[in-house]
Amino acid sequence: MALTRDFKETVKERAMRDPAFSKAMLDEAANAFLNGEPHVARLILRDLVNASVGFEALAEETRHPSKSLHRMLSEKGNPSMDNIAAIFGAVRRRLGVTIEAHAVEAL
Numbered sequence: 001m002a003l004t005r006d007f008k009e010t011v012k013e014r015a016m017r018d019p020a021f022s023k024a025m026l027d028e029a030a031n032a033f034l035n036g037e038p039h040v041a042r043l044i045l046r047d048l049v050n051a052s053v054g055f056e057a058l059a060e061e062t063r064h065p066s067k068s069l070h071r072m073l074s075e076k077g078n079p080s081m082d083n084i085a086a087i088f089g090a091v092r093r094r095l096g097v098t099i100e101a102h103a104v105e106a107l
Helices: 007-017 019-034 038-051 055-062 066-072 081-095
Strands: none
Touching (some): 007 019, 007 038, 019 038, 019 081, 038 066, 055 081, 066 081
């Protein structure tokens, strides 16, 4: 019988031990959001929050109940721009990174 491991646990452990991986996840979430894929961005952010900040600490920092944050970052979540900005900000600060947007001309 093959040993299996939950994908989310693997992502969490990698994000906890590899800062570059965590930063890449944040970058992917931002790119997905900016490219019109908010559902993908929410799911990536949810995994990143679980691996870095944690929902309880995120709740304290954003002043939103953790249950609300879980709903916001669910597949069918619908967070406001203010809430998305607060979540990105909290994760960004925890990871010690800045986010910069650059326009790229489409071919």
